[in-house]
Amino acid sequence: MEYLWAFLIGGTFCAIGQVLIDLTAMTPAKILVTYVVSGVVLGALGVYEPIVELAGAGATVPLTGFGYNLAKGVRKAVTEDGLIGSLTGGLEACAGGITAAVIFALIAAIVFGRGDKTRRTRRSVLRS
Amino acid sequence: MKLTESEYGKLAKRRAPGTKLYKTIPMAFLVGGLICCVGQAILDLYKSLGITADMAGTLTSVSLVFLSAVLTGFGLYDKIAKHAGAGTLVPITGFANAVVSPAMEFKTEGYVLGVGAKIFIIAGPVIVYGLAASALYGIILFAMQAG
Amino acid sequence: MSRYTGSGTVVLDSTPSVVSFGSAVGKMEGAGPLGSCFDYVSEDSAFGENTWEKAESRLQQHAFEQALIRGSISEGDISFVFAGDLLNQCTGSAYSMRNNGARFIGLYGACSTMAECLALASVFADSGVGSLNAALTSSHFCSAERQFRFPETYGGQRTPTAQWTATASGCAIIGAHSAPPYVKAVTIGTVKDLGIKDANNMGAAMAPAAYDTIKTHLETLGRTPEDYDLILTGDLGYVGSDLLYDLFMQDGVKLGERHNDCGKMIFDREKQDVHAGGSGCGCSASVLCGHILPRIRSGELKNVLFTATGALMSTTLVQQGESIPGIAHCVHLSFSDNTL
Known part of the structure; x- marks a missing residue:
């Protein structure tokens, strides 16, 4: 049952994103910013928590979940440490994901060659 | 024959083929939903190992980011994304793809000015406005608690 | 002599000839409907180079060389090269020309550049300026994407109205009136x-x-x-x-x-x-x-x-x-x- 909800809710978040791409002039970058900010707002208002409880990863994996996590982190930090928590709580909660993205990106840059969309078949050997 | 900008704009709109919504939206739903299910499976796996819910959540994010980085590295993520659209854009794997792909692309401009400087060229705004919104929330929350 | 008739139109009374021409393309263009027409098709979209920018310059050199070969023209016979591409500061052309002695005139007109180069090379030839003038342009999908759009491995969706930058180059050499075209x-x-x-x-x-x-x-x-x-x-x-x-x-x-x-x-x-x-x-x-x-x-x-x-x-x-x-x-x- 949990997987069904994860699929349905996660899929719905993505389908809404697709509607925005196809029917508005919004660029993908603007859509992602909207998602993350909406996540913060919904998290702050306490609306997102029930969705997470229902759908699990279906609510935490989309970028709104990233925003929700930021809000959750700030709430915890402000409650424990006061005003300074508004500056520390967000990044603390998302540190794992962001740092992982940076580190894996660095490794990918070192390990992999350049991408090439024009190469439809398997990687061919470079010929000079 | 002279056309005004708005007349030409209308003409151009009529001639622009529309996106096939009946294809793109279900695909985004399907792929996005599946990525979330993979996330759920990973989350359940960590939980079954006795890891706390918070830490399991973080580990799930890290795992999905890793999977996305590998798929991006092999040039597979963009192939899936071509069909999935927002289905691969909205999940955290899309965020990872947005960080990994410029790192790979701008390697030719060096590790500092290429990879280092351009790594957030796409994903940067997400972090900037996510943090800004959360800091603002923190201030409001503090004011409310103090009041 | 060239005759200006107004409205941007120049009539070339001596009717200069396109004495030779050459083309070079990438793999995808080679697999397209016109694949067999091109003089040089590369299986390797990097053209043996380690950056996309250099790949584009190499591609352009191939088209230039093919035009020289078809016309049995040596590089030294070319008076002026009018060349252009889509890269910032017209570097695709500048770098392809940096090792030959041709007089280089870099032009930018986005995708109109070939007509721009051809027009100027022809007016020069019609006016008797230069014995053989080359018009040469190139574009490369990967160098254009990274400059204008997204990294290659970024998962974006192209809109139905978007066009695909061809990895291709063409060169036409214009000389005094001799044979068609x-x-x-x-x-x-x-x-x-x-x-x-x-x-x-x-x-x-x-x-x-x-x-x-x-x-x-x-x-x-x-x-x-x-x-x-x-x-x-x-x-x-x-x-x-x-x-x-x-x-x-x-x-x-x-x-x-x-x-x-x-x-x-x-x-x-x-x-x-x-x-x-x-x-x-x-x-x-x-x-x-x-x-x-x-x-x-x-x-x-x-x-x-x-x-x-x-x-x-x-x-x-x-x-x-x-x-x-x-x-x-x-x-x-x-x-x-x-x-x-």
């Missing part, structure tokens, strides 16, 4: 902007410029579309071509039968999934030099109005919310040297 007249266009802001719909941004320049050319010289076997636009793609027909239709002129577009010809729309067609200043150059010029030389085509079109935008101006100006230039290529 001849260059009879050129029309330099004006910058036209009808308010299109979508950088993924360049066909729509360029169609008004194509309409304006073709119309000016026809009116100035007192001709109709029927005087040409082919009106060949460069890179309007499917969307821009339809809009061009619409614009001519409002004057009661049916252009469709005489018209084709390099962006529609170079790829197979369905099989190669290129959405609204090909683009890039190498697209029109390679189609012209690989497919059209040989057919004019053989007499299969008598009169061709080559009209390359360019979207004169930059990512900065698009981000600032400006609309996209377009430009088009016409070059009349002919099998015969009589008047028309």
Whole structure:
């Protein structure tokens, strides 16, 4: 049952994103910013928590979940440490994901060659 | 024959083929939903190992980011994304793809000015406005608690 | 001698010849409908180089070399090279020319550059300036993507109106009147902007410029579309071509039968999934030099109005919310040297 909800809710978040791409002039970058900010707002208002409880990863994996996590982190930090928590709580909660993205990106840059969309078949050997 | 900008704009709109919504939206739903299910499976796996819910959540994010980085590295993520659209854009794997792909692309401009400087060229705004919104929330929350 | 008739049109009375031509393309273009026409097809989209920028310069050199080989011309015989590409500061051309001694004139007209180069090389030749002048342009999908759009491995969706930058290059060498194809007249266009802001719909941004320049050319010289076997636009793609027909239709002129577009010809729309067609200043150059010029030389085509079109935008101006100006230039290529 949990997987069904994860699929349905996660899929719905993505389908809404697709509607925005196809029917508005919004660029993908603007859509992602909207998602993350909406996540913060919904998290702050306490609306997102029930969705997470229902759908699990279906609510935490989309970028709104990233925003929700930021809000959750700030709430915890402000409650424990006061005003300074508004500056520390967000990044603390998302540190794992962001740092992982940076580190894996660095490794990918070192390990992999350049991408090439024009190469439809398997990687061919470079010929000079 | 002279056309005004708005007349030409209308003409151009009529001639622009529309996106096939009946294809793109279900695909985004399907792929996005599946990525979330993979996330759920990973989350359940960590939980079954006795890891706390918070830490399991973080580990799930890290795992999905890793999977996305590998798929991006092999040039597979963009192939899936071509069909999935927002289905691969909205999940955290899309965020990872947005960080990994410029790192790979701008390697030719060096590790500092290429990879280092351009790594957030796409994903940067997400972090900037996510943090800004959360800091603002923190201030409001503090004011409310103090009041 | 070149004769200026006003309205941007120059009649080349000596009818200089396209003495040689060459083309080079990448793998995807080689697999397209015109694949067998091109002189050089590379299986390797990096052309043996370690950056996409150098790959584009190498590609351009291949087209230049193919033109020299076909005409049995040595590099030293070339007086001026008019060359251009899509990269910032025109580096694709500058770097391809850095190791040869040709007098280099770098030009930028976005995807209209081949017509711009061809027009100037022809006017120079017609005026007796330089014995052999080359017109040379290139574009490379990967170097263009990283400059104008996204990294190669980024998972983005292209819109249905987006065009695919061709990895292609073409070179035409213009000399004094000798054998067909001849260059009879050129029309330099004006910058036209009808308010299109979508950088993924360049066909729509360029169609008004194509309409304006073709119309000016026809009116100035007192001709109709029927005087040409082919009106060949460069890179309007499917969307821009339809809009061009619409614009001519409002004057009661049916252009469709005489018209084709390099962006529609170079790829197979369905099989190669290129959405609204090909683009890039190498697209029109390679189609012209690989497919059209040989057919004019053989007499299969008598009169061709080559009209390359360019979207004169930059990512900065698009981000600032400006609309996209377009430009088009016409070059009349002919099998015969009589008047028309």
